[in-house]
Amino acid sequence: MEINTPQRARASLLFSDAIRHVLDPDNQDVSFSFVDTSLAKVIAFSTNYQWHLNYWACNLDKGMQQRLIPGVKTWQSYDYAHTAILKKFLPDRKTKIDICTRHGDCYEIMSLSCNYDIDFNNICRLFSLKPRLSAVASSLYHKRQDELALPLRDAVSANRYTAQPRDTFQLKKWQFGHLVFTDLEIDTLRQLLMCRSVKEIAYAHHCSVKVERHRIDNIKQKAGCQYHPNSALFDILNQHGVIQACLANCIIYR
Structure with missing residues (x-):
């Protein structure tokens, strides 16, 4: 499976340029992924394209299931593979969080890594920022889905709210x-x-x-x-x- 293609590299560059006004590139990296569980495909953009390549080269996509939980999750709560790869390839990033929302069979994941701690106010700001980044990412892949899509290699089942007994x-x-x-x-x-x-x-x-x-x-x-x-x-x-x-x-x- 070829991950590094000119089309995907250009799409991530366009994504970076489009959100430059809300991003501090020296201190932050942002990735945005669309995960369609019915069509078993993933379309992803990143302001750090090398991180995007490392993520797929290390087969982290095979652990996608644990990321598809609506809400906010820190990468420290994922399995050892995620935390190890994060430490290896983004050693200067102190925090990495996912904000996931579900829309039928499709999940959207906005992932932010930064070199500082994220407080509750910043998380609320990210929630308000996510729909705007979603619109930017959607406009980039709308006519290029075949060029940008990657296979969903994790067997994903629906994650739903489960109340405590x-x-x-x-x-x-x-x-x-x-x-x-x-x-x-x-x-x-x-x-x-x-x-x-x-x-x-x-x-x-x-x-x-x-x-x-x-x-x-x-x-x-x-x-x-x-x-x-x-x-x-x-x-x-x-x-x-x-x-x-x-x-x-x-x-x-x-």
């Missing part, structure tokens, strides 16, 4: 000033933020809808807004930092 919750306390919630209540809030229905949350918690509604009412009572709409609850939770904690738990996978 109820008996694994240890009912630890989460305290935000005078507000104190259990693990189960925090998980309820997290799933509400993910726009899941009460029925879906009850199913994930292995309880009845009535029990789950009672849990939500109890959360609202703790927040002092029992007879108010959910919007009032979210305003109070936002002021106390509860939403930020739930979002971090929701989008960052370790």
Whole structure:
């Protein structure tokens, strides 16, 4: 399989030029990949084309499955092959993270490596940047899919959200000033933020809808807004930092 072709090299160069205004080339490398599991193909662009060649030459694409989990993941959480190749070929990069989203059978992965630690604010900025990079990458491969596509050599199955079984919750306390919630209540809030229905949350918690509604009412009572709409609850939770904690738990996978 020929990885290094003039077409792929030019596509990555055009990608680099197009995002130059949002990239610090001395401190950052950005890669963007489209992984189509139904057609078993991958189209990838990178501002560091040599890294792109090393990734495929070292067969890291055969471990693609572990990268196809929607959310944020650090490369330190992947297997030894990923961390070893990262250390070998990008020794000056302190951090490398993937931001993955799923669109039917297609996954998009924006990967950033940099020589500094990435805080939560930077992660939020990257989430807002990803759709713009997706538009740039899509415009580059739209008429050149046959020239740029590489085979998906990992047997990929669907990754879906799996709730923790109820008996694994240890009912630890989460305290935000005078507000104190259990693990189960925090998980309820997290799933509400993910726009899941009460029925879906009850199913994930292995309880009845009535029990789950009672849990939500109890959360609202703790927040002092029992007879108010959910919007009032979210305003109070936002002021106390509860939403930020739930979002971090929701989008960052370790």
